[in-house]
Amino acid sequence: MFHESLFSIEWTLFDGGACGVISDAAWWVFETAGQVNDAPRASTLHPPTLEMLSDFGLLDDIIARGLLAPTFQFWDRPTRKLVAEFDHGILKHDTDCPFVVQYEQHKLATLCIERLKAFRHSEVNFQSPVTAITDLGDAVEATIETSSANRSVRGAFLIGADGGRSTVRKAMGIHFEGYTFPERFLVLTTRFDFAQAHGVGFRAYFSDPDEWSALFKVAGSDGRGAWRAVFPTVPGQSDEEVLNEEATEARLQKFFPKSGPYEIIHRNIYSVHQRVAARFQKGRVFLAGDSAHVNNPLGGLGLNCGIHDAVQLANLLSSVLLGKRPESDLLQYDAIRRPMNIEYVQQQTIANKKRLEEKDPATREANFETLRKTSKDPVAHRAFLMRTSLLESVQKQSGP
Numbered sequence: 498m499f500h501e502s503l504f505s506i507e508w509t510l511f512d513g514g515a516c517g518v519i520s521d522a523a524w525w526v527f528e529t530a531g532q533v534n535d536a537p538r539a540s541t542l543h544p545p546t547l548e549m550l551s552d553f554g555l556l557d558d559i560i561a562r563g564l565l566a567p568t569f570q571f572w573d574r575p576t577r578k579l580v581a582e583f584d585h586g587i588l589k590h591d592t593d594c595p596f597v598v599q600y601e602q603h604k605l606a607t608l609c610i611e612r613l614k615a616f617r618h619s620e621v622n623f624q625s626p627v628t629a630i631t632d633l634g635d636a637v638e639a640t641i642e643t644s645s646a647n648r649s650v651r652g653a654f655l656i657g658a659d660g661g662r663s664t665v666r667k668a669m670g671i672h673f674e675g676y677t678f679p680e681r682f683l684v685l686t687t688r689f690d691f692a693q694a695h696g697v698g699f700r701a702y703f704s705d706p707d708e709w710s711a712l713f714k715v716a717g718s719d720g721r722g723a724w725r726a727v728f729p730t731v732p733g734q735s736d737e738e739v740l741n742e743e744a745t746e747a748r749l750q751k752f753f754p755k756s757g758p759y760e761i762i763h764r765n766i767y768s769v770h771q772r773v774a775a776r777f778q779k780g781r782v783f784l785a786g787d788s789a790h791v792n793n794p795l796g797g798l799g800l801n802c803g804i805h806d807a808v809q810l811a812n813l814l815s816s817v818l819l820g821k822r823p824e825s826d827l828l829q830y831d832a833i834r835r836p837m838n839i840e841y842v843q844q845q846t847i848a849n850k851k852r853l854e855e856k857d858p859a860t861r862e863a864n865f866e867t868l869r870k871t872s873k874d875p876v877a878h879r880a881f882l883m884r885t886s887l888l889e890s891v892q893k894q895s896g897p
């Protein structure tokens with residue numbers, strides 16, 4: 498259900514030369530959809546995530562098909578003036594990857610599935626929704642609906658990485674605490690080159706009391722490059738009202754006016770939430786990624802945090818399965834990951850949104866001043882990026 502998590506577990510076990518110990522084991526991924534979802538969602542991979550993916554030998558592929566984005570910017574949208582720019586290069590003594598890579602989520606999922614094929618004990622099943630889970634005490638059983646008949650699979654542990662609407666979380670009766678924003682987010686993808694025309698960096702946030710926005714460049718499937726522009730919608734607006742050609746063109750023209758229409762190659766609209774599961778583990782069942790926590794995408798932290806969940810859970814589970822640690826250590830997953838998500842991901846993404854949509858002129862100016870000062874002071878600049886990139890959260894955590 499969560500390709501990256503299974504991949505991590507596979508990799509940890511087999512890379513550690515422990516193949517024989519678990520020779521009878523099998524690892525299954527069950528995915529409802531028929532294929533990887535290629536909707537424009539996550540694109541930003543932060544330094545600690547790149548380090549983790551580098552441990553799996555994936556970094557070269559990611560860099561080859563992604564875009565290096567060492568800096569990110571804050572703009573004042575009404576005046577179209579750059580307020581501050583931050584450079585991950587300042588983290589060169591903190592990480593082997595002092596940069597961000599813009600790499601679309603569907604490319605990462607596809608890459609991981611491809612690599613999983615090398616592990617003979619793994620099995621990735623599409624069109625296979627998990628419909629029921631039974632914790633048997635010493636094992637866990639999942640029921641999967643297939644086109645012909647229901648299938649039952651029994652294993653030692655189950656990871657529910659089935660997204661914000663998680664069937665696993667609901668089946669375990671775990672509350673998803675938090676709230677949903679009244680407005681939705683619109684994502685428009687265009688070929689227009691905002692870097693060339695306006696000096697916009699590959700990751701840029703635009704504060705505006707009326708309509709904040711954000712711009713991200715991705716390589717795109719053909720490597721030609723595309724820009725994703727994110728805007729809030731007015732609560733209550735229908736999909737048609739938001740997504741129709743006239744409305745989307747008007748939105749981009751208001752953002753950066755230009756002669757001739759924008760070439761819009763994709764339009765999408767999302768509901769946005771800030772929610773954290775009341776617990777990340779119940780018996781033999783774990784939650785990882787969006788099934789455990791969801792947040793607004795400003796800051797690009799959701800998928801990154803999900804990958805961190807997966808890697809840390811994989812390390813714990815493999816140690817337990819290999820008999821290196823007692824099963825009671827599995828409790829550390831919830832004890833560490835849940836507060837980590839609240840402290841770093843929830844708090845930061847809520848603050849990012851608040852800063853972009855701030856309406857009070859004095860508070861806006863004070864925010865800008867803080868950003869300017871932070872960017873100009875090397876110590877504050879580094880501290881800011883340590884936090885926003887999640888490096889601080891990863892380093893703070895001693896285990897598991």
Ligand SMILES: Cc1cc2nc3c(=O)[nH]c(=O)nc-3n(C[C@H](O)[C@H](O)[C@H](O)COP(=O)(O)OP(=O)(O)OC[C@H]3O[C@@H](n4cnc5c(N)ncnc54)[C@H](O)[C@@H]3O)c2cc1C
Pocket residue numbers: 498499500527528529530534537538539540541542602625626627628658659660661663664665684767785786787788794796797798799800801802803
């Ligand atoms: C516009 C936008 C931009 C974003 N940008 C960033 C970014 O730059 N960086 C970042 O870190 N994050 C970003 N995010 C967040 C990121 O996309 C999510 O955090 C990420 O998709 C979570 O991955 P996941 O695998 O946990 O859940 P999902 O991507 O939701 O995947 C869950 C999978 O489980 C499957 N499934 C559901 N139910 C079942 C079932 N019963 N049985 C089997 N399979 C099932 C679904 O079909 C789906 O494929 C962004 C999100 C949006 C909307």
